[in-house]
Amino acid sequence: MSVQRMHILIPMDVESIENGAIEVKKRLNSEIYKNKLENEVKVLETGPIGVAGRGVVIVVYPDRVFYYNVKPEDIKPLVEEHIIKGRIYDKLDYSINDQKGGKRVDYENYGLAKKQPRVVLDKCCLVNTFDIEEVIARGGYKAIEKILDEKISPEDVIRIIKDSGLRGRGGAGFPTGLKWEFTRKSVGDEKYVICNADEGEPGTFKDRLILEGDPHKLIEAMIIAGYAVGAEKGYIYIRGEYELSIERTQRAIDDAKKYNLLGKNILEQGVNFDIEIKKGAGAYVCGEETALIESLEGKRGNPRIKPPYPVSHGLWNKPTVVNNVETLANVPEIIFRGADWYKKLGTEKSPGTKVYTILGHIEYPGLIEVEMGTPLREIINAFGGGVKHGKKFKAALVGGAAGVFLSDELLDVKMDFESLREHKAVLGSGAILVMDEDTSIVDMLFSILKFFAHESCGQCSPCRIGTRHLLELIYKLKNGEGEKGDLDRMIKISETMFNTSLCPLGQSLVMPVKSAINNFRQEFEEKLNMNN
Amino acid sequence: METNEILKNYEKREDNLLSILHEIQNSKQTHHLSKEDLKAVSEYLDIPLSFVHGVASFYTMYSMKPRGKYIVRVCQSPPCHLMGSTSISKELMNILGIKFGETTEDGIFTLEMTSCLGVCGVAPAIMINDTVYGNLTPERLKSIIEEKRREK
Numbered sequence: 001m002s003v004q005r006m007h008i009l010i011p012m013d014v015e016s017i018e019n020g021a022i023e024v025k026k027r028l029n030s031e032i033y034k035n036k037l038e039n040e041v042k043v044l045e046t047g048p049i050g051v052a053g054r055g056v057v058i059v060v061y062p063d064r065v066f067y068y069n070v071k072p073e074d075i076k077p078l079v080e081e082h083i084i085k086g087r088i089y090d091k092l093d094y095s096i097n098d099q100k101g102g103k104r105v106d107y108e109n110y111g112l113a114k115k116q117p118r119v120v121l122d123k124c125c126l127v128n129t130f131d132i133e134e135v136i137a138r139g140g141y142k143a144i145e146k147i148l149d150e151k152i153s154p155e156d157v158i159r160i161i162k163d164s165g166l167r168g169r170g171g172a173g174f175p176t177g178l179k180w181e182f183t184r185k186s187v188g189d190e191k192y193v194i195c196n197a198d199e200g201e202p203g204t205f206k207d208r209l210i211l212e213g214d215p216h217k218l219i220e221a222m223i224i225a226g227y228a229v230g231a232e233k234g235y236i237y238i239r240g241e242y243e244l245s246i247e248r249t250q251r252a253i254d255d256a257k258k259y260n261l262l263g264k265n266i267l268e269q270g271v272n273f274d275i276e277i278k279k280g281a282g283a284y285v286c287g288e289e290t291a292l293i294e295s296l297e298g299k300r301g302n303p304r305i306k307p308p309y310p311v312s313h314g315l316w317n318k319p320t321v322v323n324n325v326e327t328l329a330n331v332p333e334i335i336f337r338g339a340d341w342y343k344k345l346g347t348e349k350s351p352g353t354k355v356y357t358i359l360g361h362i363e364y365p366g367l368i369e370v371e372m373g374t375p376l377r378e379i380i381n382a383f384g385g386g387v388k389h390g391k392k393f394k395a396a397l398v399g400g401a402a403g404v405f406l407s408d409e410l411l412d413v414k415m416d417f418e419s420l421r422e423h424k425a426v427l428g429s430g431a432i433l434v435m436d437e438d439t440s441i442v443d444m445l446f447s448i449l450k451f452f453a454h455e456s457c458g459q460c461s462p463c464r465i466g467t468r469h470l471l472e473l474i475y476k477l478k479n480g481e482g483e484k485g486d487l488d489r490m491i492k493i494s495e496t497m498f499n500t501s502l503c504p505l506g507q508s509l510v511m512p513v514k515s516a517i518n519n520f521r522q523e524f525e526e527k528l529n530m531n532n
Numbered sequence: 533m534e535t536n537e538i539l540k541n542y543e544k545r546e547d548n549l550l551s552i553l554h555e556i557q558n559s560k561q562t563h564h565l566s567k568e569d570l571k572a573v574s575e576y577l578d579i580p581l582s583f584v585h586g587v588a589s590f591y592t593m594y595s596m597k598p599r600g601k602y603i604v605r606v607c608q609s610p611p612c613h614l615m616g617s618t619s620i621s622k623e624l625m626n627i628l629g630i631k632f633g634e635t636t637e638d639g640i641f642t643l644e645m646t647s648c649l650g651v652c653g654v655a656p657a658i659m660i661n662d663t664v665y666g667n668l669t670p671e672r673l674k675s676i677i678e679e680k681r682r683e684k
Binding site for chain 1: 545546547548549550551553554583586587590591592593594608609610611613614615645646647648649650651652653654655659662663664665666667
């Protein structure tokens with residue numbers, strides 16, 4: 001293997017491709033070839049880098065210079081200046097830092113990428129994840145190897161996960177180790193592991209970045225889960241809109257099989273585990289685990305009545321563990337480094353890190369991974385660069401559409417399961433939608449309610465009828481036709497839905513409705529007064 | 533490929549239903565599932581036609597109405613809404629001369645709404661068939677549609 005003096009990383013995800021990354025890569029390669037540098041410099045495709053809204057991004061190693069908004073026509077001078085002459089090509093914006101200046105900053109230090117203890121995304125933008133040998137060289141599959149080499153029993157694997165305090169990252173925050181233990185103890189001739197990759201929560205794309213950027217981590221985690229609970233078959237249910245995720249994950253599965261890391265007799269150690277991808281077809285409700293199971297069985301995605309829970313009656317009524325992508329992506333590192341290491345990150349009751357997508361009116365939208373318990377203010381200002389165009393902060397919708405509107409008074413809230421619950425908020429999917437002073441909260445709530453009215457599956461009446469009623473009320477209000485008592489009516493409907501709906505879809509609407517009206521009451525009342 | 537040819541590649545298992553419907557729909561220029569398709573699937577998997585219809589009508593990605601060659605899906609979720617998807621929707625209706633759920637007379641474009649596409653970093657965004665377009669402005673939208681029109 002030849003050693004290159006320089007690596008150029010180019011993240012290749014849906015957004016980068018949209019921004020023209022393929023053409024940039026083509027030019028890079030041809031320029032390097034033209035200058036006969038192919039033995040010295042290597043261009044690597046990596047997973048997403050976690051920066052959005054900055055066009056095509058490339059990173060030059062070992063100098064760690066980070067260029068953004070790269071266009072194909074920049075490549076020729078860039079190669080000449082930086083690769084050949086060793087100077088920064090300063091015609092391009094090559095760095096971002098807190099001061100938003102153009103001065104040189106190492107890629108690790110700039111806004112979104114700085115001081116992040118990456119557990120989930122550790123390989124996402126550093127490795128050519130499409131090359132399984134490189135993944136393995138960077139520590140991929142070392143956790144399953146450790147389990148098999150050191151003959152760690154399934155019970156001990158569960159104990160490590162329980163000790164680590166890992167909690168589900170899909171929204172509910174249920175302890176993962178406990179879920180595994182229940183599944184292991186449930187009686188059944190066959191058991192299943194399902195990875196919930198039906199990421200439909202508006203404003204959330206963290207799972208997509210893991211699927212596009214480090215699918216091997218997920219595969220490894222599922223093998224470990226299967227080993228722990230006693231399952232030999234796993235399914236990854238990916239939403240139908242995520243074409244690239246499906247393609248890359250399938251490729252990773254095929255590669256893993258070639259290397260005997262998946263399939264029969266894994267690493268010659270007598271463990272069998274196989275993974276199949278199932279593609280969704282566009283239904284938000286399928287993110288709910290029992291609806292997902294129904295869909296996986298080839299049915300309408302109507303949620304089941306719980307209990308019984310999937311841990312005892314899941315896929316085809318067999319014991320099934322359903323975990324979110326991000327939850328699973330934590331598993332290999334925990335196994336490899338131990339529960340104590342993991343517990344040092346985050347808070348006592350919510351250990352570890354959390355991946356957030358920050359977007360909306362924000363200077364640097366994108367993806368970050370920070371420790372649990374990081375204050376919202378720090379996430380928005382230090383990692384997101386603050387509100388766009390220097391405007392004033394008005395609100396953040398935290399946790400997706402089924403999340404909570406937080407006003408500036410709550411900016412210092414710590415982002416972990418417990419602290420948020422104190423403020424009747426949730427971590428949800430980890431989406432943080434920032435709104436500036438010019439945003440109409442009434443209009444945003446309208447958008448949310450429209451979404452829910454469309455996505456209600458229609459199975460239970462409170463949700464089917466409630467979402468429709470709420471939409472009608474907010475529509476009236478938005479158009480200045482609201483009547484006195486409408487606000488209380490909206491709160492009451494959402495509370496009724498919370499108490500009587502079958503699944504979290506109907507139950508969670510109370511959060512955006514109540515938080516919007518309570519935290520921004522004045523704005524709603526102004527709209528009301530337009531009519532009176 | 534003919535529907536029956538597609539079916540042959542699948543094991544007769546109910547859990548293959550969604551994948552089968554996807555593949556049949558994708559194989560057609562009209563991007564839709566006809567009555568005959570649903571019937572063929574129901575016979576092949578030995579499940580009631582009403583059940584197949586129930587599934588096909590539940591998921592937004594399936595259509596039982598013929599659609600255009602290009603399906604333009606506009607993300608309507610809160611993040612795109614915040615970044616201006618409403619004006620993008622209006623502009624699209626204007627350029628194409630159709631409303632949501634309709635197909636242009638020449639059968640080239642169908643306009644649809646979609647829930648979050650998960651590309652919020654480039655909001656407002658749309659998806660045309662399998663390709664995502666983001667950071668949209670009315671001008672950019674015009675050139676994208678014109679380009680697609682030329683491609684036909």
